[in-house]
Amino acid sequence: MLSLLALASSACWGTSDFFAGLRAKSLPAAAVVAWSQGLALVMLTVVLAVHGFGASPGWVPWALAAGVAGSGALVCFYAALSTGTMGVVAPVASLGVLVPVLLGVWTGDQPHTLAWVGMAVAIVGVALASGPELSGSVSARPLLLACVAAVGFGLALFCLDRGARVSLLDTLWGMRATSVSLFLLAGLALRRTGGVRAADLPALGLIGLGDLAANGLFAYASSHGVVSVSSVLGSLYPVVTVLLARFLLGERLRPVQGVGVGVSLVGVAVLALARA
Template sequence: MSALLALSASLLWGLADFGGGALTRRLPALAVVVASQLAAAVVLVVAVLATGGLADASPMLWYAVAAGVVGPFAMLAFYRALALGPMGVVSPLATVGVAVPVGVGLVLGERPGLLQAAGIAVAVVGVALAGGPERGGRSAGRTVLLLTLGAAFGFGAVMALVSHASSEGGLLLTLCVQRLCNIAVGGAVLAPMLRPAGTGRALGRELRGRMPALTAVGVADVAANGTYALASHSGSAAAAAVLASLFPVVTALMARGVLKERLRPVQVLGAGLAVAGTLLLAAA
């Protein structure tokens, strides 16, 4: 069950990243982050109130607050990198952030079995190769690389913080607090950019026209966080983190099918190794 949940999180994150990256090519990255998270927060607030989730409040929610502070900056960096570079290259590089939750799991005493360790190693190599040889080329310059690595470790920190915040239950409330903090932090940074006369109104019209897509991105992202948290609690957190980090394969395939981005042979090899690692982990 843990493997299935983690793979579901990977699929949802891949879809959200493709949608967010595509929107960022038409809208400011920070506006996409804030608007998509606002849509997700509305859904979560309704869900928390409808299920009596406020009763689950505990000091563990401070970890959700921390995730909510880190998240907007990670998403902003990642969406900006997706807008500047090819999705099929940028997205796989973001998986290096899996080192954060995997490292936390090991520090807390998790010791994966031989088959799991092999699966983790193969999957990590696979997603690294999926970045292809363009990492040092013109299409993925220094700025894109730095943005992607910053986003990667930010995402890894968010995964670990959300998992810890929901370890005693209250997953819906955890995700709700995280999203509300996302909006507060992202909105505080976005507000000064809207001060020039007419800028805010023009951006508002653009956002309203794309609100269905923004809502889909936000809901997919929060659903991915939720399924990942469930996966990390129902099995090995390290294995769940690696399986959930396979989302770049989804993003790269969608970029190939929808945007007609071409993958190099080494990227195809990387995707194949990622799938092989997934099968090893699922069988463990």
């Protein structure tokens, strides 16, 4: 059950990223992220206004850390994409899943041997599905930014897991409040709103809701199970994005991406056997 929830988080993340990418064709990518997360924060605030915040403040440092790490990772990721080759940047950033896997093991996770095999296969599949550029020179700056983004994404997942062990909803709210505050400060400093119009808000709200659902599903699965395994299953979102682009936009998969999708599914199957 927990594995299915982690896989569902991949589906939500991949779908949200796909439609965010479409929206970013007419709006700055940073504006899409900032506004979608801001609208998600509004929705989550309404939920918590009814539900009430938890009594224990133990989630606060984890939520703050997740918000800072996730926001910093996004900035580095978009900066790397704008100056480097996507076929190099995307696979490197996707390897950020190694961070929560290693931290999970360090803090007590003990995956079965077969689970290790499944995780390794799935991680390789995700990297291949991202469409790696296997030839040509790569400048150091975008590669370094992609590495920083990978670490940031991985830390955000781990901190989200730890905060959710105290309070899931509170951690999600604190993470979003932190990231939105940072984007708001940046917008005020630059005196820009990203060109977002009222007509864009429904789509941005749905994108933010999808991302929020993904975070919630992952946090629940990881905090009630094994964070290393949940992190790998949750990291399969590039496969979902690639498949949506193939079937909805008619984009042709590069051979290496097709191989990556297949390898990822094999990894998921092995993980399912390990959990059975």
